[in-house]
Amino acid sequence: DVKVTQSSRYLVKRTGEKVFLECVQDMDHENMFWYRQDPGLGLRLIYFSYDVKMKEKGDIPEGYSVSREKKERFSLILESASTNQTSMYLCASRVSTGNYEQYFGPGTRLTVT
């Protein structure tokens, strides 16, 4: 079974803090994705990576950055957390750029106070 894990299920941070969300997949997938999920908005793509050290902006990259130094790990970074970044963050991975299934982690619910 493909497994995508995220470092924390729940996280509480203060405004202005630097926040790291980590995602690890164990199936040697090339592509990895970060989404945020908000009620009534579905999932929105923040950033994705199609290979190691490669990244592409998604639909809502402002206020976020990413890092992919190893194939199995994809990190989302909030340089200076703000209250409007309070959300559920979901990581996913996929085998290639074809129309293949994305496998999702359990999510990290981040609260910024």
Next chain:
Amino acid sequence: AQSVTQLDSHVSVSEGTPVLLRCNYSSSYSPSLFWYVQHPNKGLQLLLKYTSAATLVKGINGFEAEFKKSETSFHLTKPSAHMSDAAEYFCVVSDRGGYNKLIFGAGTRLAVHP
């Protein structure tokens, strides 16, 4: 540009009755379409996908969806709801413009009553 509209934000059914979750899409290409399910406090799981083969697609847990190009629809159905079907369901289209990114609908929350 591709987009997805889920026509109902909430659907409530009784156990044992049929389920219908409606989805319309907009796509410049021949689309790939998916339904994902998210149970409370869980990640998303793929229910089924359409990738230009048979228009009636069968998925896990008794769900199926029919691709209707003339209506630009991809509705999800199940003949008989079970309590364990209560979850949030997302209709998704693949953006063939580049990297096959997924574009999600806003979601439909399904409640199943005894």
